[in-house]
Amino acid sequence: MKNQSNFIPFAKPYLDRKEERAVLSVLRSGWLTTGKVALEFEREFREFIGAKHALAVNSATAGLHLSLESLAIRPKQLVITTPYTFVASAEVIEYLGAHPLFVDINETSYNIDLLLVEKAIKRYKKRIACILPVHVGGLACDMHRLRELARHYSIPIVEDAAHAFPVQLEKKYVGTFGELGVFSFYANKTITTGEGGMVVTDNDKLAKHMQILRLHGIDREVWDRYTSKTNSWYYQVVSKGFKYNLSDLCAAIGRVQLERAHEFFLDRKKISRLYLDGLADCDFLCLPDNSTAHAWHLFIIRLRPQTLTITRDEFINKLQQAGIGVSVHFIPLHVMPYFKKRYGFKAEDFPIAMRNYLSSISIPIYPGLSEVNVKRVIATIKKIGYSHHK
Numbered sequence: 001m002k003n004q005s006n007f008i009p010f011a012k013p014y015l016d017r018k019e020e021r022a023v024l025s026v027l028r029s030g031w032l033t034t035g036k037v038a039l040e041f042e043r044e045f046r047e048f049i050g051a052k053h054a055l056a057v058n059s060a061t062a063g064l065h066l067s068l069e070s071l072a073i074r075p076k077q078l079v080i081t082t083p084y085t086f087v088a089s090a091e092v093i094e095y096l097g098a099h100p101l102f103v104d105i106n107e108t109s110y111n112i113d114l115l116l117v118e119k120a121i122k123r124y125k126k127r128i129a130c131i132l133p134v135h136v137g138g139l140a141c142d143m144h145r146l147r148e149l150a151r152h153y154s155i156p157i158v159e160d161a162a163h164a165f166p167v168q169l170e171k172k173y174v175g176t177f178g179e180l181g182v183f184s185f186y187a188n189k190t191i192t193t194g195e196g197g198m199v200v201t202d203n204d205k206l207a208k209h210m211q212i213l214r215l216h217g218i219d220r221e222v223w224d225r226y227t228s229k230t231n232s233w234y235y236q237v238v239s240k241g242f243k244y245n246l247s248d249l250c251a252a253i254g255r256v257q258l259e260r261a262h263e264f265f266l267d268r269k270k271i272s273r274l275y276l277d278g279l280a281d282c283d284f285l286c287l288p289d290n291s292t293a294h295a296w297h298l299f300i301i302r303l304r305p306q307t308l309t310i311t312r313d314e315f316i317n318k319l320q321q322a323g324i325g326v327s328v329h330f331i332p333l334h335v336m337p338y339f340k341k342r343y344g345f346k347a348e349d350f351p352i353a354m355r356n357y358l359s360s361i362s363i364p365i366y367p368g369l370s371e372v373n374v375k376r377v378i379a380t381i382k383k384i385g386y387s388h389h390k
């Protein structure tokens, strides 16, 4: 790093006195874990997003797991998903003894290719238990088409909307198209609770089931026991369960962040516009798809390797040396040693995922990233690209 004080991090949560006050108030209340604040957070979230139920959980991974549990996915069944995602999307499928059925992505959107989804359904028929699309980087999958397809074959959808809050596709929030939708509040996400997540659904039965599974299979929520005047000690375990509840400490941060979600979204949109305009004339780049709803959790640029004399990794090193934090989304799951060994994948099994991975760089985007710094990122990308142009 040339100058540490000038470093532009890749991601940074936006938190201030309001979050501090909210946490302090919980600390002083005498009740730290899941209670009234988590309940309020759930109510506010479900009103915000327009879903009948919202269940706060301690990670999106937990939320995805609960979703698949509530759908009673069985061992050896298949769940269609993308290899171009974080491992959480696929590992939860294996928690149930089921298998991820990867299909390749669309080159421009980075999202699952719906023609390939249909092909997979036709090939594997009744073994397909669920479709788990990921809105990569916050760019919405074509949920209208996917929903039509899923309905036609009577397959439920669990949306991995970890990146996609809060964005609407024709006035309906992404994450509310499937039977279930899951959001992440991990530290670098569009709103954060440090660690946390939310599952949304309109289905009463699935919500009730997840509520029980979320807390050790107990038939009443902790806050009932806490607030109820009589029999506050009494509970019944009615099924196997998990420890997936969100604490009031985290929920307090979430409530403040939720109030700011639209403001954050506008900031991200503004930064994406600056990048799209500022980098439009770079013939050595492909810019992200801007033609549909995008939450702009990530801004992924793709190098055109045939135009450059340096590799993607060298490009990344040069950005880092110039004091710009970057990342790569994603290393496809089929080339991860675990999945490779388990399913015998070869890199070329998902050629588009592989090609996009090898040429992609995620550049900084977050509320609080100044216009001056965005312009510095743009200028640095141009300088590197044009000084290593073929």
Ligand SMILES: Cc1ncc(COP(=O)(O)O)c(C=O)c1O
Residues within 6 Å of the ligand: 058, 059, 060, 061, 062, 085, 086, 088, 089, 134, 160, 162, 163, 183, 184, 185, 186, 196, 197
């Ligand atoms: C696409 C995707 N799904 C799920 C997750 C899991 O989120 P969490 O860390 O809240 O469990 C992540 C985390 O980064 C993600 O990128």
